Amino acid sequence: MPPTPPPTRTAPAPPIGIDVGGTTVKGLRPGADGTVLDDQRVPTPRPDPTGRGVVSAVADLAARLGHRPGDPVGVALPGVVDETSGIGVLSTNLGWTDVPFAALLTAALGTGVVLSHDVRAGAVAEARTGAARGADGVVAFVPVGTGIAAAVLVDGVPLVAGGWAGEIGQLVLTEGPFRGLWVEEVASAAATARRAGHAGAREVAAAVRGGDAAAQQVWRETVDVLAHALAGLVATVAPSVLVVGGGLALAGDLLLDPLRAALADRLPGVRQPRIVAALHGDTAAARGAAMLAEVSR
Template identity: 75%
Template sequence: MRIGIDVGGTTVKGLALAPDGAVLAEHRAPTPAPDPDGRRVVAVVAEVARALGHRPGAPVGVALPGVVDETTATAVLSANLGWADVAVGHLLGDLLGPGALVCHDVRAGAVAEARTGAAAGAAGVVAFVPVGTGVSAAVLVDGVPLRAGGFAGEIGQLVLADGPFRGLRTEQVASASATARRAGLPGAVDVARAVHEGDPAAQRVWAETVDVLGQSLAGLVAVVAPAVLVVGGGLALAGDLLLDPLRARLAALLPGLRVPRLVPAAHGDTAAARGAALLAGDAS
């Protein structure tokens, strides 16, 4: 049995996987944030692990948001948790034993989608871009995540150089939460529904999101040339309403270059926990 726990978002999500990848158990608990020293969050992680049947020293992967240095098991910057240079690996080791592995939530999600999800069987370079409360990317090269000290893939932090949103970061415009906020609706699914129903204000916001997201993805594609680009997060729930215009935008921005196969994520909000379990199993 392998256990993976995802600390991102408002909920700590845990999965226990069988050797064949089947889900044996799932457990969730509220994330106690902000938590500057990390101790309350790590205590909840330990509770979730025990609820899933973890035994001290057994493999368990813990996926963290923000900038994560996996080599030192440190949360360099996890803004929604209030973390800066928190030695999470040390805290986890005290409660879970030496089998605890720290990883990044988006890179872990990419591993899950590449091995058992939307990009299963794809060779070479695969990219995973969840578009939820923020925008981030993970790049796998032959199944291995590109890390660069934890800073790789932060496309949501790109500052827009021109246009109506000049000076804002990509995720301040094109994340699921920003799209909903700009449309004055509760969530991205509500915006997609309004777009489908022909609401002109929602359609304008949606087109702006596709344009800005397309610009960031075009830069990623031009540099690493993924064969498959998996789009996840709340915005991807819109399916082809998002992916069709995004494909067209990428084709327009990348003349003469290969446009990757765009597919929706398969594992939903459990991708990071699944990937964390897989990575913990690899390391054991």
């Protein structure tokens, strides 16, 4: 009799990545070459104090992307996230506190779930395949969108600190015209648009380029407050590359040039990071979540 052929081995499914945003839950399946093979989105359930609405939305997206129970899936959450314990510690926008997301997601999707923080996941994507690709040592990623937060990678590994690392948007300004406000209440893309009376940061940037004096003043204030927050980060962790993302970074050198100058003024004699705009846009966190799921299996 001919020998029995060995059993056919099914190739492991590539990980998918899901990013739970303040308004949209984004899911994607990346290809081996970094291209996005499939992209699915649904509205974020809010408020969602138990987290079960988010878990249901994640499970729905995962099914649309061809997920099978036990396949690797990375899920990036907003707010304060402790990846080590699997807990969503706090999300003011979505209304949860101390939700055991890793356990809830594993119950819904099976084993293979890797929990991460949206900004730290975005940093992983930008460091591996984005604007900081090839950078050594310390890389910082700061998305400036609805809010402001930072992620720090040390040799590719995110600094977590119980989920509290990088909350630079929560710094309270202690002097000047914005005394008593948080950094993100002044310098986020949303706050900049609101202060300038425009629909979004893109419109503010257009007004700045068009010579609108009021918009230019708002822009200068945003750069000043953002530089104030970033100076402490740069002085403390000395990133070789600082990637700026979010809606404000879409302005390119209109933001980055004065930000480079403002940081240099605040840190004379200190090594300046290379400051660049993010490459992956609003897919960074989902891409990074998929990468972290791939590494974990």
